[in-house]
Amino acid sequence: MRHQQAIQRKVERTTTKFTGTVTCKGGSSRGIVKDLSEVGICFQLYFDINARIGQDVSIESNEFGHLTGAVQWYRGDRIGIRLDPSSNTSAQISSYFKYFR
Template sequence: MQNNLNIITRKAERKHCRIFGKVRYLTKEVDVRILDMSVTGMAVEIRAPIHAASGSRVQILADDLGTLHGIIRWTHNGRLGIQFDPNSNARAQVSSYFRFFHKEVKPVLTR
């Protein structure tokens, strides 16, 4: 799916969630809140600058999900879009989370 700005967006269904964890880039770890997630990626809100460019490989560490590997696809206003590494078992871990642990969360504030 493409919009007018020629930005490629996620095709998989997104589900809102509130999971806290960390994003690790090289030797730096930053606290994050996972805003929404699909089986192909996630959007996270970062608590401090991470200085990673699009295309950088990162690890996502969360108690509910375990360790996931991904690639930063976009950054904007303290948020990151992360696509899961297709060579990892991220799809299975996220599917398992949705099957056993996920409770639907409605956004508190709207934009």
């Protein structure tokens, strides 16, 4: 049996557990933000929205407001979202870490 190598991440992730809504061309679903970093989100969907890699998405949450990004990966009921790099995105994520963590 081969040992799985640990994935070395460029940006540290913070485990979270708050709700939000993801919307893409395929539909919209509420769900749970499982982890968060300055560049991405792992989102567990309540309902399948037929998200595909590279597809644009928007994310709404009381904790950080409105963010946009693209689907980086999907596995079962979870999708990884690469956030659009902007000063607004950075400010919203920084605000979350300052006030909600």
